[in-house]
Amino acid sequence: MMRRWSWAWLIAVPLLALAAWGIADNARLFFATLLNGLTLAALYFLVASGFTLVFGLLRNVNLAHGSIYLIGAYVGWVVGDYTSSWFLAVAAGFLFAALLGLVLQIGVFRFMPGQDLRQTMATIALSIVAADVALWIWGGEIYQFDPPGWIIGAMPLPIVGKFPTYRLVLLATAIVIGFGLWWFLVRTRVGMMIRAGVDDRAMLSASGVDVQKLFAITFAIGAGLAGFAGVVGGTALSIAPGEDTRYLLASLVVVIVGGMGSVTGAALGAVLVGVAEQFGMAYAPTYGIMFTFVIMALVLAFRPQGILGRRT
Amino acid sequence: MSAAQWRKAMNFSATSRHWAGGRVVPPPAGRAATPASTPPAINGQRLWRHIGARHVVVLAAVLLYPWIVPPFFTFQIGGQALALGLIALSLTFLAGYGGMLSLAQMTVAGIAGYVVAILGESGTPQISLGWPWWLVVLFAIAAGTASATFIGWLSVRTEGIYTIMITLAIGVAFFYLAQQNYEIFNGFQGFQKVVPPVVLGVDWRSPVPYYYLVLFWALCGYFFVKYLIRAPFGVALQGVRDNARRMSALGFSPVAHRVAAYAVAGVIASIGGVLLVWYNGLISPGSVGTGWLINILIIAVLGGLRHPVGPFIGAVVFVLLQNFAIDLVDRERFNLVIGLIFLVIVLFSPDGLLGWWAWLRERAGRRLARSAVGGKDWRSVGVQQARPAGRS
Numbered sequence: 001m002m003r004r005w006s007w008a009w010l011i012a013v014p015l016l017a018l019a020a021w022g023i024a025d026n027a028r029l030f031f032a033t034l035l036n037g038l039t040l041a042a043l044y045f046l047v048a049s050g051f052t053l054v055f056g057l058l059r060n061v062n063l064a065h066g067s068i069y070l071i072g073a074y075v076g077w078v079v080g081d082y083t084s085s086w087f088l089a090v091a092a093g094f095l096f097a098a099l100l101g102l103v104l105q106i107g108v109f110r111f112m113p114g115q116d117l118r119q120t121m122a123t124i125a126l127s128i129v130a131a132d133v134a135l136w137i138w139g140g141e142i143y144q145f146d147p148p149g150w151i152i153g154a155m156p157l158p159i160v161g162k163f164p165t166y167r168l169v170l171l172a173t174a175i176v177i178g179f180g181l182w183w184f185l186v187r188t189r190v191g192m193m194i195r196a197g198v199d200d201r202a203m204l205s206a207s208g209v210d211v212q213k214l215f216a217i218t219f220a221i222g223a224g225l226a227g228f229a230g231v232v233g234g235t236a237l238s239i240a241p242g243e244d245t246r247y248l249l250a251s252l253v254v255v256i257v258g259g260m261g262s263v264t265g266a267a268l269g270a271v272l273v274g275v276a277e278q279f280g281m282a283y284a285p286t287y288g289i290m291f292t293f294v295i296m297a298l299v300l301a302f303r304p305q306g307i308l309g310r311r312t
Numbered sequence: 313m314s315a316a317q318w319r320k321a322m323n324f325s326a327t328s329r330h331w332a333g334g335r336v337v338p339p340p341a342g343r344a345a346t347p348a349s350t351p352p353a354i355n356g357q358r359l360w361r362h363i364g365a366r367h368v369v370v371l372a373a374v375l376l377y378p379w380i381v382p383p384f385f386t387f388q389i390g391g392q393a394l395a396l397g398l399i400a401l402s403l404t405f406l407a408g409y410g411g412m413l414s415l416a417q418m419t420v421a422g423i424a425g426y427v428v429a430i431l432g433e434s435g436t437p438q439i440s441l442g443w444p445w446w447l448v449v450l451f452a453i454a455a456g457t458a459s460a461t462f463i464g465w466l467s468v469r470t471e472g473i474y475t476i477m478i479t480l481a482i483g484v485a486f487f488y489l490a491q492q493n494y495e496i497f498n499g500f501q502g503f504q505k506v507v508p509p510v511v512l513g514v515d516w517r518s519p520v521p522y523y524y525l526v527l528f529w530a531l532c533g534y535f536f537v538k539y540l541i542r543a544p545f546g547v548a549l550q551g552v553r554d555n556a557r558r559m560s561a562l563g564f565s566p567v568a569h570r571v572a573a574y575a576v577a578g579v580i581a582s583i584g585g586v587l588l589v590w591y592n593g594l595i596s597p598g599s600v601g602t603g604w605l606i607n608i609l610i611i612a613v614l615g616g617l618r619h620p621v622g623p624f625i626g627a628v629v630f631v632l633l634q635n636f637a638i639d640l641v642d643r644e645r646f647n648l649v650i651g652l653i654f655l656v657i658v659l660f661s662p663d664g665l666l667g668w669w670a671w672l673r674e675r676a677g678r679r680l681a682r683s684a685v686g687g688k689d690w691r692s693v694g695v696q697q698a699r700p701a702g703r704s
Contacts, residue, residue: 129648252484289488300469300470
């Protein structure tokens, strides 16, 4: 066991040295970047956890996940604009995306069980259609949410100075959702079924569980999380065409790094990718994306199934 | 080892090759039932016997095409379709014969295109080095192939459905790199005025010479792939696609074959990329964006992954749609149309237009056993394709 992780020092020591240099050089920049990275990681976790949940159970690489994120955000914006309540917008984003996921699973993917390549290509086709429909309805403008006043101010913090309150709220939300998901998967009956299905679908089905219903529930939760992240993330940044690709890439890299089908892995991957991206942006602006890519390449080279993934 | 894995490993019954998505497809009738692993004897005499009337007709048609139609059709339709078809051909080779659906083929082509712009001449002299064209092309193809090999090496470490994710992630990462980086890739703008050289007194940018240039390379790529899938390497690759465990038990290295397949596909995609950048006259992050990564997939699947002619058919249909869908629907709704067509193809005809063609032939060809087509089944593509030299 010790030998398996001994190589980790090869990575950890230079990283710690770099971090020490960063703190000595400009502590404020370092910690602000770290905090930004963690809040971005929170957002990535919200998007990727749904993706990985769906993959783990359904073996469906849902490449329309980014589109669900974007459409959830748009619908949330419309509701928020109409009712001028940000919380209703969040709920609407979640519910609409969950409904969308339900329709996709019941209407499309149920008819091609076991053909994961075909399902994936169908999701690609759907994502093209969804992106174009969204562009048709909402145009190319950039939309911004109008969250309640107490959320959008700045909060004084040690070392970093002022930090947007909303990002801290986002971080807290992701942690709460993460624990909620963990509780759901570990403590509830449906969660147990989902975990059993991840391990052996045929056996679960043989023991009398209505697998189709379980698939539909999982898909709805996964898509709903994407829609939820759409509104929550759209508030932190903004919503515009092209965001779907960005969050699809984020989910892909997060689950490749963390391990497919593992929610804990998604959290770990999100932290790695989010922090790496922010440090890249702060310290090497035009090569920022390379940090993400290098992490992915390293993980694939040394642990193809992802850090917490299991070989299937 | 669990019982299921054991069964999988000891997958020895003859019909198991036709196992497809949870139901057993009866073995194809007649000639298709010959074992996949027989390498065909290709000698001169045999080769000529395989040339049928339709080959002559198609060849004559593509050669005479620029003399019949206006320059717009020669360049915008013919030239573009062949260049895109060549890139999609690399995907057909990888996916149809290697079982690896890579979304990064346009990235490989785009890297070759960027190298052409960076080392050669462009409208951005601060970055472009202005090397002679032949050196530039050599370097472009070498860089494209090297990156394809690297992508392959990364993605073959995992199997099946992971490939599509990893290659998509790599492709999108390259898009963001090209967009954010101004020192090498010139950021959002990219490079303009990347034109083919004037060689032998011919301006290769004008429609007819460009068309013949692309046609030459498209034919080269087509025949190269056709040759390769019957060569020992190609047969072994198809074996790896159908059952990697069994191939490795026979002493073949699945990883080496897969990486080599990526390298070969990289050469094809790089040539296509150089031709495409000359066609467009520019390269920018938009040329390697998600849209185009997926368009290459659409072209390959639209045509059909069963046969190397598929991507060219797909490309012609795609380019025609791109140019004339505007007349049918709203101006900006091309993506909607192509997305819906792709969805229909994926849902109802996984073998693409070639699948429909085979289905029609089947219907016409009296009551030949219906099971021989298997056109309704995605996974049986491989089984059909593994047929040795019989019909070409």
